[in-house]
Amino acid sequence: MASPWVEDDELTDWEAPAAADDDGQTGTPLPYVDPEVAAELAGEGPPVWMGTRWREIEAEHQWEAWNTLRRWVDWFVAEYRLVTSVVPPCWYKHSDLTAELYAAMCMEYKVWEEQAPGLGPMMMWHPHVEMMTARLRCMVDEAGCTKIGRHKDTEAYGNRGAYELDYDETDWTRWAATEREEELIERPTEGVKYVRAKIVDSDGDVVGHSAPVGLRAPDGVQEIEAHVSVTSSTPLEPRLSVTVTSGRGGLGVEWETSTDSRSWESLEDGHPPRL
Numbered sequence: 575m576a577s578p579w580v581e582d583d584e585l586t587d588w589e590a591p592a593a594a595d596d597d598g599q600t601g602t603p604l605p606y607v608d609p610e611v612a613a614e615l616a617g618e619g620p621p622v623w624m625g626t627r628w629r630e631i632e633a634e635h636q637w638e639a640w641n642t643l644r645r646w647v648d649w650f651v652a653e654y655r656l657v658t659s660v661v662p663p664c665w666y667k668h669s670d671l672t673a674e675l676y677a678a679m680c681m682e683y684k685v686w687e688e689q690a691p692g693l694g695p696m697m698m699w700h701p702h703v704e705m706m707t708a709r710l711r712c713m714v715d716e717a718g719c720t721k722i723g724r725h726k727d728t729e730a731y732g733n734r735g736a737y738e739l740d741y742d743e744t745d746w747t748r749w750a751a752t753e754r755e756e757e758l759i760e761r762p763t764e765g766v767k768y769v770r771a772k773i774v775d776s777d778g779d780v781v782g783h784s785a786p787v788g789l790r791a792p793d794g795v796q797e798i799e800a801h802v803s804v805t806s807s808t809p810l811e812p813r814l815s816v817t818v819t820s821g822r823g824g825l826g827v828e829w830e831t832s833t834d835s836r837s838w839e840s841l842e843d844g845h846p847p848r849l
Contacts, residue, residue: 620683628676640666646679654703660710662717664725670713678706764791796821 621642623635631639644666651661665671681702685694718726728736759769771784798820806813816827829841 624683625680628673643672643676643679646682647675650675650678650682654707656707659714659720660707662714662719662725664719667725668713668717671710671717674706674710674713678702759789761789762791766790793821798825800827 623631685699767789768786770786773782801817830838832838
């Protein structure tokens with residue numbers, strides 16, 4: 575809209591496009607923020623690696639991650655008065671204990687992240703502390719370190735390392751490469767229809783066939799039986815049910831009434847009597 579105080583071809587301050595800043599950006603400038611304050615705000619929050627799978631933490635962050643986790647474990651042990659049969663001094667040498675404690679550290683941070691009263695600590699954190707310490711106790715007992723008073727390396731058997739599965743590679747490859755597909759095949763109206771699967775490669779060349787299976791035409795229509803029973807004999811409107819037995823689908827039910835069991839009238843749409 576043109577201003578009444580200027581010529582129509584002149585743009586007012588609010589109609590003219592904003593001038594670009596040093597970075598080439600236009601628009602309303604944001605309020606001034608001190609660079610030190612901006613840097614402090616940008617530094618808030620958890621470390622960049624926290625919440626990443628432990629095995630996927632980048633090498634440049636692993637030293638910080640290990641030391642942060644150690645400080646948290648030291649606090650956790652002291653805060654909840656845990657004995658070495660729950661968290662032994664060699665916990666960092668056991669991948670299962672490390673994974674459990676790292677997950678707990680992430681969860682404990684999350685429930686307090688909002689820094690406001692809430693249900694998370696009581697409903698999520700503390701119940702899981704009890705369950706987690708039970709799991710840790712089982713892990714430590716299985717490791718056997720506390721029984722001998724020092725770290726115990728896991729024993730390996732044969733040519734395999736500890737906790738390495740001895741796969742049958744041929745069987746694994748065959749099983750992993752197994753594919754399964756399904757198809758709906760219509761039965762023939764008469765006689766037998768034989769069906770088999772043709773196997774083709776990525777170039778469309780036939781590389782094999784399955785054994786055929788035969789689909790027989792459906793049997794003739796079986797006798798249809800219907801049985802009506804009273805399910806609720808209330809004074810005004812008794813409730814009836816019908817059970818239909820047949821060898822085919824696509825059947826429907828229409829209710830009819832009669833006063834002499836010879837002439838019948840549709841109950842739903844008032845059709846004339848049908849003999």
